[in-house]
Amino acid sequence: MSSPVHAERLARVRAELAARGLDGFVVPISDEHMSEYVGAYAQRMAWLTGFGGSAGTAAVLPARAAVFIDGRYTVQVRDQVDGALFDYVGVPASSVAEWLGAHVSAGQKVGYDPWLHGIDWANATAKALAAKGAELVAVASNPIDAVWDDQPAPSDAVVAVHDVKLAGQSAIDKRAIIADWLKDKGLDTSVMTALDSIAWTFNIRGSDVSHTPVGLAFALLHADATADLFIAPEKITDAVRAHLGNSVRIHDREAFEAALAALKDRKVAVDPGSAVAAIFTALEKAGAKIARHRDPAVLPKAIKNDVELNGTRAAHVRDGVAVARFLQWMEDVAPQGGLDELGAAAKLRDFREAGGGLVDLSFDTISAAGPNGALPHYKVDETTNRGIETGTLYLVDSGGQYADGTTDITRTIAIGPPTAEMRRRFTQVLKGHIALAMARFPTGTRGSQLDILARQYLWADGVDYAHGTGHGVGTYLAVHEGPQRIAKPSGGQAGTEEPLHAGMILSNEPGYYKAGHFGIRIENLVIVVPQRIDGAEEDMLGFETITFAPIAQNLVETALLSPAEADWLDAYHAEVFEKLAPGMDDSDRAWLESACAPLDRAPAALAA
Structure with missing residues (x-):
């Protein structure tokens, strides 16, 4: 891939650095608040490299440059960033400090914007450069801003x-x-x-x-x-x-x-x-x-009060009606051909807006057809937009911002008959989702202790997924909220060792991704709630599922489900129908009743 626009921008940045007496510069996706999602004015890495993900960093030296991304963006970065201009570096296997330490020379000065980086990063990077006789220099103004001619201004919207x-x-x-x-x-x-x-x-x-x-x-x-x-x-x-x-x-x-x-x-x-x-x-x-x-504010914000919890429950019901109507529409329209990822995402937004109360989406909808579904944080645009074709899987991860709550839901559906491999992997993901949804655990349990519940069935086949299983969610606030998280304990991800408290909201979203073919994810939001267990000797917690939309039963290999798992899915669908049916008209309600019907259970002898 050749990118003349980004080659020219990289050259302008290098010229600006030279004029300032700098040999290099580090460009994170960040703002002055170290936010996960940043305003348009702060999208400096995207401007420089073309990378459209939500997490990453670029580093520029006189003769070499690199982009640093985690496992979510391994494929995406190669599609969006010119490999002739930037090295691709995976984190946490490597880091900006390690790469700079390996490529700087004695006497060189590498700049950074102290309003866009944490103090620990600055100290660690300065140490790595000092070991090579180089220096990390805090700049008084950002050199990217000096050469970004049409940089947007920060928002002036009222609060x-x-x-x-x-x-x-x-x-x-x-x-x-x-x-x-x-x-x-x-x-x-x-x-x-x-x-x-x-x-x-x-x-x-x-x-x-x-x-x-x-x-x-x-x-x-x-x-x-x-x-x-x-x-x-x-x-x-x-x-x-x-x-x-x-x-x-x-x-x-x-x-x-x-x-x-x-x-x-x-x-x-x-x-x-x-x-x-x-x-x-x-x-x-x-x-x-x-x-x-x-x-x-982090912990009291994460532990929701009853008003917030009741508000988000109500928001999820309204949102569920919109998602269910979209799934019905997809079932009718997608097999006819002519539908693409952008069109599907736009239609889903239409359904949310028609339901009333939508302030905004809670993130850019991940509308991913076929092989694009294998990119966990895929973002569709005019360049990547793909048609939704028969014989493929379609993954849609989306959410809404409502004044009373924030939603985040992923559903995967088959366009036409699914293959045996698709059904097996979908069912393994579903089994992990159910295991986490049904978990009971003592007060003080951490997210890292629960993560294996969602991965165990995939691990049995020697496969896995390269993202966390659950993130915290705000109420009419950030869709990714700390401090709680369900994920593997390694990898330097914050929150996995945070004890779970009653009132916290998390996602439950195991997945599977076959590069170049398809992706699967099933995501509901859950509330941590106290559990009463007869004879219990400890205070126990569990999860209340608050996301309501049908899960594609034609992708479920029922022979792989245990009776308890099948019972959970039937009970979940019964609750989906109970919650959503009052908000639907007769034709939508009839479709919902069919989508939420009890499983047609296969003989247990076929189970693997």
Whole structure:
């Protein structure tokens, strides 16, 4: 693949670096808040390389450059990034620091933007370069921005009040929780940079980041329960100002760095997982006493209250009606031919909008036909758009942002008769999904301890999937939310050792991907709930499934299901019909009843 546009951009960046006396530069997919999803103005890696994934980094040296991606994007990066311009480097097998250490020369200076990287990354990379006699240099302004002629401006959209009737807890009470935490730790102030934490703490929502209802802001929370909020003044309406009250001092976002300089001798909590290196540097220069702590909003945000849980349950029912109507439409239309991935994604959005209450999608819909389904985080565009053909599998991973909840669901369907291999792999994925859905576990159990439940049936055939099994989900906030996660304990992924608490929402999404052929994923969201077990000697937890849409029964090899698994699927489909039927008309309801009918169980003797 040849990419003249990106070759020219790479040359311009190298020229800019040379003019600044730099030999290299590191370009992450990141913003000043270390967000997972970033605004258009912060898509510097995509501009430079053409890579369209949500996680990755590029590094540029005078004669060599590289892109660093994890296992989700191994195929995608080769489709989108010119291998003649950039080396492909997999992480965590390697890292930016290792690659730079292997390719820099003594005396060279590699730049980085301290507002886009964490302090631990900066320290580790500086050490790797120093070992070669090279230097990592913090830049005062980003060189990509200097050569990106049509770079979008940050969003100036106003923020809005998130009503306590939806939040279930007032912003005053939330600030009091953080103030009590600070006093308990003997601290004066907490620096809050994560956009979803700020939105949750102040009960505000915005539209500055695509698909995530947050506003660009920083905050300082104090032990006296007051706060300083740093946000562009044009984003604050009179209603928001009144909602925040006198205990929240509002400043321009540009005043944040100067405010850090004023925290001399203060004991300040900073989260190295979400606060960029520039914040640590500013606090150190100011003479503040830095205490590394996790953002104090993270855990209370993850443990939803009853109002939030009831809201998200309601949102999932409305969303389920839309998804079920889409699945019926696909069953009718896709076999006729002429449908493509973009058309299917657009139709699914139409169904969601018709159901009412949709504010936005919760992420770009993964509408993946045939071999594109083997790319777990595939993103369809005009270039990659593929027709949905008979004899293939179609995978659709999608979600909606509603004022009362955030949804995320994946369904895989067969277009025409599926092969025996498709059915076997689908059923193994389903068995893993059911095993996790039915799990009961003691209080204090971590996500890493549950992950094997979802993989065991695939492992029995010597296959696996290269992504986590479950991520946390917000309520009208980020579709990927920490601190909880269900995944293998290795690989440096945060959250796998976080104990699960009642009230947390997670996804349950095992999958299987055959490169060049098809992908399978079955995803529902679940709530961690207490479990009453007769004779139990420990407090136990389990999962309540809150996503409702039919699972394709023509892909289920019923002989591979145990009686308990078959019973779970029948019970799940009975609940799907009960929840969704009232929101459907007669013809849709008839289709739903058929899609949710009990399994036609095969003889047990055929089971493998």
